[in-house]
Amino acid sequence: MYSVENETHPDFFLSMFAKNSQFHSYPTRDCNNFRPEFFRTNTKQFTVASQGPRLWNYLPLEVKVTPSFASFKIRLKNI
Numbered sequence: 317m318y319s320v321e322n323e324t325h326p327d328f329f330l331s332m333f334a335k336n337s338q339f340h341s342y343p344t345r346d347c348n349n350f351r352p353e354f355f356r357t358n359t360k361q362f363t364v365a366s367q368g369p370r371l372w373n374y375l376p377l378e379v380k381v382t383p384s385f386a387s388f389k390i391r392l393k394n395i
Contacts, residue, residue, distance in 0.1 A: 317350070317372040318388050321380065332365050349373040 319325040320333050337347040350369030355361050372380070379395065382388040 317368045318385055320350075320368075321372070333369060346373075 317333075320329050334351050335347070336344065336349055336351050339351065340347075350372055352367075352369040352373075353365050355363075355366055360366065375392075376395070379388065379391045382391055
C-alpha cells in the first residue's frame with residue numbers, strides 16, 4: 317500500500333486500488349482514503365485487494381507520510 321500511495325508500484329495495481337476522491341468530486345474527510353473492495357466469500361475478503369486498503373486507512377498520518385520505505389517500516393514496527 318505504501319508503494320501504491322507513493323506511485324512506485326507496477327501498473328497492474330492501478331486498477332486494483334482506488335481512492336474515494338475518484339468516485340466523487342466533493343471534499344469529504346475520507347476523500348484521500350482508499351476504497352476497500354467488498355467480496356462475498358471469506359477467501360476473497362482476506363486478500364490484499366480487500367485488507368490492504370482497510371489496514372492502510374487505519375494507520376496514523378505520521379506513519380503514512382514518510383519519505384522512504386525504510387523509515388515507513390521502522391515507524392510501522394513501532395506501532
